[in-house]
Amino acid sequence: MSATLGLWGIPLAVLGGATRVSTPFLFVSLGECLTERSGRVNLGLEGTLVMGAMSGYGVSYLTGSAWLGVLGAGVIGWLLGALHGFICGKPRVNDIALGIAMMLLGVGLAFFLGKPLIQPTAPRLGAIPFGSFSDNLQLRAALDVNVLFVFGVALAPLLHFGLQNTRWGLVVRTVGESAEAARALGYDVNRVRLLATAAGGFLAGVGGSFLSLYYPGSWNEGLSSGQGLMAVALVIFARWSPKRCLYASLLFGGAGAIGPALQSVGITTGYYLWNAAPYVLTLAILVASSSATRASADMPAELGVAR
């Protein structure tokens, strides 16, 4: 490494790390945002994320195409979301409790089916080298941006627009704000929620494939450590807005990149404590953005019923 950047390498590495670490957050939170806008909570996205990581890696390994892996992960996520949506459609089934169950099932299934995938190497996703103009290796590493991240960044305003300005967005929001009103208008509330949960699962699965196919970029059982759950908390912080989900994901990504960035310049004291930074941040944000006396005005009203 010729021209080192010294301490400037830290913010640069955090910035570069943020685009990598934030991508799973971004996809899961956009998916959960869509699901929650329809009035349902899917806490099981942590399991979906891990299943997506495993199946994405598996499909990529078997077909030799990383992009097919991404698609496969999305399909698995879609199926898990549909299962959650279907069971929750039954009377008296609690979506929070089912989410916990689906989280454990997803992780268990992924570990079971993923056992043969720990050894082999699957084709990985490539990156767009935005930093190719520079000779500095650190800068180039920081500016290597994965296509999925770009997709996610584009998806956020798209989903925002879709929810605010299209017919299906209106239907989803109506179902989320008042199931009674939606029913009176002739919409099948359970069907809309099932589709919204399945679509959310698709996005979470894609987010999982990023973990195994790009960063960290292999399949193992320690791949996800609560990113799926943090993304659910992040939706509350983003007050159910896809655009704010994007900003919040970048913030979380930055927090998650601090530990590795410090390590990359040789600061290893408190490495494990820095690893806890995203969780502490999530908790702090939840404390700051919640209120004991009233629900957030942006919260879909049907979520309040479920609590």
Place this chain on the structure above:
Amino acid sequence: MKLEPLLIPLFALLASLALFGVFVALAGQRPLDVYFEMYRGAFGTWFSFQNTLQRACPLLLTALCTALPARAGLVVIGGEGAFVVGGLAAAAAGVALAGTPRGVILGGLFAAGAAAGALWIGLSGFLRARRGVNETISSLLLTYIGVALLNHFVEGPLRDPESLNKPSTRHIGEANMLGSIPGLDVHWGLAVGVLACIAAYVLMERTVFGFAAALVGGNTRAARLSGIGVASIVVTTCALGGAAAGVAGAFEVAAVHGRANASLAAGYGYTGVLVSFLARHNALAVIPVSIFLGGIAASGGLLQRVFGLPDATVSVLQGILFVVLIASDTLYGRIRWGAAKGAHA
């Protein structure tokens, strides 16, 4: 229809065993053989039954971490975190008290474990009561923070320099460790766990406090209007549950490992959540359910050896069981004279 809370979970259990059979068949094994080996590995011999009881010990206590707050209407799933920080605090106390009499060491060790666990889940309850923070998410976030703390302390400040391959705290000393219950090869955590479940049952079903908690769980507004200190009930049930899980972690140190290291985070906290849901958050029902799930966990080793199935097989069965169980909630009030409508998982 007092039979429903018994029959429906039983039905869910059978349905999930059937689904698990399909899964096992897809993995290329004969389901009946697998069931038989699981029975043999869990309850078949005196040896395997003791193994089952050994694994049920932590579950008895971590299940209370979900069951007690559930009475007040909370869904706490952070028992793993309370277990881990409880174990870490216990090991730290045990090492700090080295040189004092055995009774002092063990007393301090368990007090530290209970206090750390109570603090951990109590914080979740406090945030819930004061700031309206969702306790399900906060308790799970605290679990990740707890595991990070464990890693930090066993790799750094509390590390035994002689633990090379697996960073650990110093050993509390073989002579100071807890022995087995006479006549059994199971440590005292079993007796304490059973007593704790009975105590929790009495507290929740036979005392004013338990009644107030049930009122908070049933209708928080009504409870507040009738003058019940909702916040203190929420925090207390959470802290008690956390203390139970913390004590479980302390037993893991005092009776099994003798020190704290990464093997504390073995998933007993998560299985405890399943136990509590399967027991419908009834502290007495936690006892048989813990033994049952302890049996499933104990049979995992045999499944690996006999069939070459991965260790995650047990997690898959637990996951299926959990999902089917929650789905079976839809059956309540719909069974008439044994003409049950089947639930699809």
